[in-house]
Amino acid sequence: MERINLPFTGIPTFLRAPLVADPEQVGADVAVLGAPYDEGSPWRPGARFGPRAIREQSVRFAGFGPAQAQRGLYDVRLGRRRLADVRLVDAGDVDVVHGNPELTFANITRAVRALRRRGVLPVVLGGDHAVSSAVVASIGEPIHVVQLDAHLDYRPVAQGVRYGNGNPMRLIGEMPHVDRIFQVGIRSLRTSESDLQDALKRGNRIITRWEVDALGPEAIAAEVPADRPLYVTVDLDVLDLPLVPGCASAEPDGLSFGQLRDILQALAARHRVVGFDVVELNPMLDVPAGNTALVACQVILEFLGAIFDVTLKGDGGSDEA
Numbered sequence: 001m002e003r004i005n006l007p008f009t010g011i012p013t014f015l016r017a018p019l020v021a022d023p024e025q026v027g028a029d030v031a032v033l034g035a036p037y038d039e040g041s042p043w044r045p046g047a048r049f050g051p052r053a054i055r056e057q058s059v060r061f062a063g064f065g066p067a068q069a070q071r072g073l074y075d076v077r078l079g080r081r082r083l084a085d086v087r088l089v090d091a092g093d094v095d096v097v098h099g100n101p102e103l104t105f106a107n108i109t110r111a112v113r114a115l116r117r118r119g120v121l122p123v124v125l126g127g128d129h130a131v132s133s134a135v136v137a138s139i140g141e142p143i144h145v146v147q148l149d150a151h152l153d154y155r156p157v158a159q160g161v162r163y164g165n166g167n168p169m170r171l172i173g174e175m176p177h178v179d180r181i182f183q184v185g186i187r188s189l190r191t192s193e194s195d196l197q198d199a200l201k202r203g204n205r206i207i208t209r210w211e212v213d214a215l216g217p218e219a220i221a222a223e224v225p226a227d228r229p230l231y232v233t234v235d236l237d238v239l240d241l242p243l244v245p246g247c248a249s250a251e252p253d254g255l256s257f258g259q260l261r262d263i264l265q266a267l268a269a270r271h272r273v274v275g276f277d278v279v280e281l282n283p284m285l286d287v288p289a290g291n292t293a294l295v296a297c298q299v300i301l302e303f304l305g306a307i308f309d310v311t312l313k314g315d316g317g318s319d320e321a
């Protein structure tokens with residue numbers, strides 16, 4: 001008899017996709033890669049358990065996953081299936097060398113570079129936000145970057161801190177292949193004024209949480225020039241605090257899930273996305289149901305759906321709801 005495959009059975013790879021733990025061996029459209037590093041967290045640690053928690057929740061969507069007869073996900077909002085013909089693998093986790101962020105980051109960069117060389121779209125699961133600089137470092141072509149976050153993460157490298165979760169956008173901003181940076185959803189009352197001035201001085205476009213409301217998703221996506229591909233980094237704290245109890249840096253007055261989904265969808269419709277990450281899930285803080293991990297998983301599925309709507313255009317349909 002065919003297995004029922006209830007979500008609490010089996011070994012949870014992302015969406016029950018095949019595990020190909022060596023990035024050099026991956027042949028697929030998309031690979032999910034864990035970067036379980038949280039030594040960059042100056043507040044509550046635990047984001048190192050993020051990739052596992054996302055995988056565990058993802059299995060709940062896998063009844064509709066690659067191994068099943070009914071492929072992809074039926075999107076009630078859009079009235080059609082998504083991701084049905086996308087070849088997905090789980091590339092496992094980057095090796096984290098505790099106490100040695102340089103080596104850990106080199107491992108992240110090497111793994112993502114290997115995936116990209118093979119034409120695979122990397123989806124990186126944090127880990128705290130520090131990992132994003134290692135991911136962006138691997139992208140060997142000029143790009144624009146969109147960051148969705150309550151915080152600028154634009155701390156200068158000072159007092160020996162380089163691999164903290166407050167540093168990645170500063171490091172990314174210094175990379176020669178990174179052109180424009182859009183920092184979207186910024187709202188923290190703990191924002192450093194000098195960091196903000198530095199970000200503006202670089203030419204970063206800061207779209208505050210309130211400007212997100214005023215502009216709407218299409219106008220935000222339209223601000224990003226279409227002359228280069230796009231890397232997107234999603235810090236879960238861009239969402240409103242009650243949505244993300246399992247995020248150490250959650251703050252009130254954040255975006256709704258629908259706002260984040262619509263921004264990602266608008267970005268995917270207008271731009272070629274070369275990779276993205278979802279960071280700052282901390283399962284040690286999450287509610288027992290794992291709701292924040294579920295939200296992280298749904299962010300990934302919505303964004304992938306939007307990206308491959310464009311790539312696979314022809315068997316999709318209009319996204320206008």
Ligand code: MN
Binds near residue numbers: 150151235238249
């Ligand atoms: Mn943040």
Ligand code: MN
Binds near residue numbers: 149151153165235
């Ligand atoms: Mn962040």
